[in-house]
Every structure is written in C-alpha cells, then in structure tokens.
Amino acid sequence: MADQNTSPVRRGILDTLPLALGAIPFGLVVGIAAADSAMPPFVAWLLSPLIFAGAAQLGLLTVAGSATMFAALLTLTVVNARHVMYSAALATEFKRHPRWFRWVGASLIVDQNFALALPHIGAEPVWFRRYWMSASLLMWFNWLVTTGVGEVVGGSIPSSWQIQFAIPILFVGLTISVVKTKPQLVGAMVGGIVGLACAGFPDRLGILIGAVAGVTAAVAFDYWSENAASKTSGAPGTCQESA
Amino acid sequence: MSVQSALALVAAAGVIAFGLRTSMIIGLANVSLHPRIERGLSYIGPAVLASLAMNFAFGSAGGISVHAPQVLALIAGLGIALWKRNLLLSLAVAMPVLWISSAVLV
Numbered sequence: 001m002a003d004q005n006t007s008p009v010r011r012g013i014l015d016t017l018p019l020a021l022g023a024i025p026f027g028l029v030v031g032i033a034a035a036d037s038a039m040p041p042f043v044a045w046l047l048s049p050l051i052f053a054g055a056a057q058l059g060l061l062t063v064a065g066s067a068t069m070f071a072a073l074l075t076l077t078v079v080n081a082r083h084v085m086y087s088a089a090l091a092t093e094f095k096r097h098p099r100w101f102r103w104v105g106a107s108l109i110v111d112q113n114f115a116l117a118l119p120h121i122g123a124e125p126v127w128f129r130r131y132w133m134s135a136s137l138l139m140w141f142n143w144l145v146t147t148g149v150g151e152v153v154g155g156s157i158p159s160s161w162q163i164q165f166a167i168p169i170l171f172v173g174l175t176i177s178v179v180k181t182k183p184q185l186v187g188a189m190v191g192g193i194v195g196l197a198c199a200g201f202p203d204r205l206g207i208l209i210g211a212v213a214g215v216t217a218a219v220a221f222d223y224w225s226e227n228a229a230s231k232t233s234g235a236p237g238t239c240q241e242s243a
Numbered sequence: 244m245s246v247q248s249a250l251a252l253v254a255a256a257g258v259i260a261f262g263l264r265t266s267m268i269i270g271l272a273n274v275s276l277h278p279r280i281e282r283g284l285s286y287i288g289p290a291v292l293a294s295l296a297m298n299f300a301f302g303s304a305g306g307i308s309v310h311a312p313q314v315l316a317l318i319a320g321l322g323i324a325l326w327k328r329n330l331l332l333s334l335a336v337a338m339p340v341l342w343i344s345s346a347v348l349v
Contacts, residue, residue, distance in 0.1 A: 015330070018330065018331060018334055038244040039244055039249040039252075039253075040244070040246050040249055043246060043249040043250055043253055044249070046250075046253050047253055047256065050253060050254075050256070050257035050260070051253075051256055051257060051260045052260070053260060056256075056260065060252070060256055064244060064249070064252060065244040069248075069251070069252055069255065072252060072256070073252075073255055073256060073259055076256050076259055076260065077259055077263070080259075080260055080263050081263065082291060083260075083263040083264045084263050084266055084267060085287050085291060086264070086287070086291070087263070087264055087265065087266055087267035087268045088267040088271070088284055088287060089284050089285070089287035089288050089291075090267075090268060091267045091268050091270075091271040091272070091284070092271075092276065092281055092284060094268045094272070095271070095272055099272075102265070102268050102269060102272060103265060103269070106264050106265040106268040106269070107261050107264055107265060108264075109264045111295055114288075114291075115288075115292055115295075118288045118292075160345075161342075162341055162342070162345070164299075165300070165313060165316065165338070165341055166334055166338060167299050168295075168296045168297070168299040168300035168317065169316060169317065169320040169333060169334055169337045169338070170330060170333075170334060171292050171293075171295050171296035171299065172296045172317060172320050172321050172324060172333075173320060173321075173323075173324035173330045173333040173334075174292050174330065175289055175292040175293045175296060176321070176324040176325055176328070177324070177328065177330075178288045178289050178292065179289050181285075183282075183286055184285065184286055184288075184289045185289070187286040187289045187290040187293075188289035188290060188292070188293040189293070190290070191289065191290035191291065191292075191293040191294040192293035192294060192296065192297045193297075194294065195293060195294030195295070195296070195297040195298050196297035196298075196301055196307070198298075199297060199298050199300075199301045199302035199303075199307045200302060200303070200306040200307045201302075204298055204302065206294070206298050206302060207291070207294050207295055207298045208294075209294075210290070210291075210293070210294025210297065210298065211287065211290045211291040211294045212290075213290075214286070214289070214290025214291070214293060214294060215283070215286045215287055215290045217290075218283075218286035218289075218290060219283050219286060222279075222282065222283070222286075
C-alpha cells in the first residue's frame with residue numbers, strides 16, 4: 001500500500017528514475033535501428049510517441065520495407081500481446097478511476113510502470129492517478145528523447161558499463177515486492193523458469209510464454225490448495241495464505 | 244519506403260498498440276468479475292515480472308546467454324530485495340557486483 005503522506009508525483013518520479021536510466025541504452029539502440037530502417041527518419045521516430053514499446057518498435061523497424069504491412073502489424077501484435085495481460089491485471093484498479101484516465105492512463109502502459117504500479121493497487125484513487133501519470137510520462141518522455149538521440153548521434157554509452165542490466169535487477173526486486181500469497185509465489189517461480197528457458201525466442205516471445213505458464217501454474221495451485229483445504233475442513237477454503 | 248506508406252504503417256501500428264493496452268481496462272470497466280477471476284488476475288503481475296526479469300537478464304538475439312557476473316549480480320539484487328525490500332539499494336549493490344565480477348571473472 002502506498003505511503004500517502006508522500007507526494008505521488010515525487011514518489012512516481014523517484015521510483016521511475018532508475019528504470020528510466022536503465023531504458024536509455026535500449027532507447028539508443030532503437031534510435032539507431034530507426035536511422036537504419038527503410039522508413040523516412042522522422043516517420044520512424046514517430047513510432048516512439050505512438051507505440052512507445054521498444055521490442056515492438058525494433059520488430060517493426062526491422063521488417064518495414066521488406067515485409068507486407070500485414071506481416072509488420074502481426075509482428076507488433078505478437079510482441080505487444082503481453083500488454084493485454086497488463087491491461088487485464090490493472091482492470092480492477094482502473095475501474096475506480098474516471099473515464100479519461102482509463103483511456104489516457106491505459107495508453108501509456110509499459111513493462112516498467114506496470115511493475116511500479118502493482119504494489120500501489122488499492123491506494124487512494126487521486127494518489128494512484130498522480131503516481132501513475134508522473135511515472136508514465138517520465139518513461140514516455142525519456143523514451144522520446146533517447147530514441148531521438150539514438151537516431152541522430154548513435155550509441156555513446158560504453159557497453160562495458162552494462163547499464164541495460166539494471167532492468168532485470170529492478171524487475172527481480174519488483175517481483176519480490178508484489179509476491180504476497182503462495183499462488184503468486186508459484187506463478188513467479190514458474191514464470192521465471194519458463195521465461196528463462198524461452199529467453200532465446202525471437203521478438204521476446206519468451207516473456208509472453210513464461211507469463212502464461214506462470215499464471216496457469218498459479219491458478220492450478222490455487223485450485224488445488226482450495227480443494228485440499230475444503231477436503232480437510234469439510235468446507236470451502238481459501239488459499240490466500242501469506243507467502 | 245514512401246512517406247505515405249510509412250505513415251500508414253505507423254498509424255495502423257499506433258491503433259493496434261493502443262487497442263492492446265486499453266482492451267481489458269475498457270472492456271472490463273463495467274463488468275463485475277467473479278472473485279476467483281479477480282484472484283487469477285492478481286497472478287499476472289508476479290508471473291510477468293519474473294518472466295521479464297529472466298528474459299532481459301539472459302535473452303539475447305537467437306539464444307540464451309548466461310554468464311557468471313550476471314548471475315552473481317542477480318543473486319545479489321535478489322538477496323537485497325528480499326532482505327531490505329528497497330529497489331534502489333538492490334540496484335546500488337547489484338551493479339557494482341556486476342562490474343567487479345565482470346572485471347575479475349571475464
């Protein structure tokens with residue numbers, strides 16, 4: 001639950017800064033790919049404000065000009081399919097908010113702000129909206145700038161710094177912060193193992209496969225433990241034990 | 244690629260990206276969900292985040308790339324996250340572990 005004594009804008013910006021810094025090398029790479037693609041440079045950059053999704057942009061920039069429009073759009077759909085899962089996971093929270101926020105806030109969903117928002121689900125609605133918008137707009141603005149810079153000047157951060165590795169480190173920490181029940185723990189473990197096993201799949205498809213496997217395992221564990229509890233007590237039980 | 248066809252592709256891609264993000268939030272806005280389904284939705288976050296972490300850590304173009312410095316850094320980050328529940332501290336410890344172990348082991 002959010003500490004509502006803290007300014008949501010300040011908290012959103014501070015929480016997002018490390019993730020935004022970690023996204024800089026990826027933004028530069030996408031910018032370089034935009035400069036090298038078959039698309040006119042400015043149109044290629046327009047993908048950043050409109051799509052705002054690194055792996056999907058890379059996929060589109062790679063196939064643009066050499067594949068049909070249908071194939072390019074199919075690539076985008078497959079790579080961004082996990083956003084449907086994020087949308088489903090946030091649907092209950094977003095129900096509590098005004099219509100404008102459901103449209104505008106949802107249009108800014110990316111891996112990072114989804115991860116940051118999960119621990120704050122259920123916070124006071126105005127606090128949550130301000131937190132979400134400040135975190136999301138910082139990520140969005142950071143993405144516009146870094147992809148633009150990458151397109152103009154190319155990569156300049158030494159690869160030996162391995163700054164991009166900040167992203168998985170932060171995602172590990174965020175995973176820990178959202179695991180609160182045993183089924184969630186099972187989901188995280190299976191999601192991580194399958195995600196690792198499928199890490200070599202193209203277009204980061206392994207993320208989606210790992211996520212689906214993790215959710216399936218968590219639901220199965222939930223069902224199994226609920227049945228086991230009801231058999232033991234003779235009444236319907238619950239599996240919401242603390243992990 | 245002409246400017247017109249590139250713009251058409253970008254516009255169509257923007258509509259699809261927007262649709263994927265808003266689909267469930269808008270679609271479920273006025274729907275009451277069974278508690279079991281709501282509970283199921285709460286499993287998406289941990290599963291996706293763990294999968295993302297492993298994919299970003301060890302996925303590379305066309306294969307899996309697992310090296311000791313990255314593994315050590317992730318273990319350090321995981322340990323600090325479990326112990327202190329502090330993301331920045333986790334990052335502040337794990338990145339130096341990555342740099343030092345890269346310098347020593349590679």
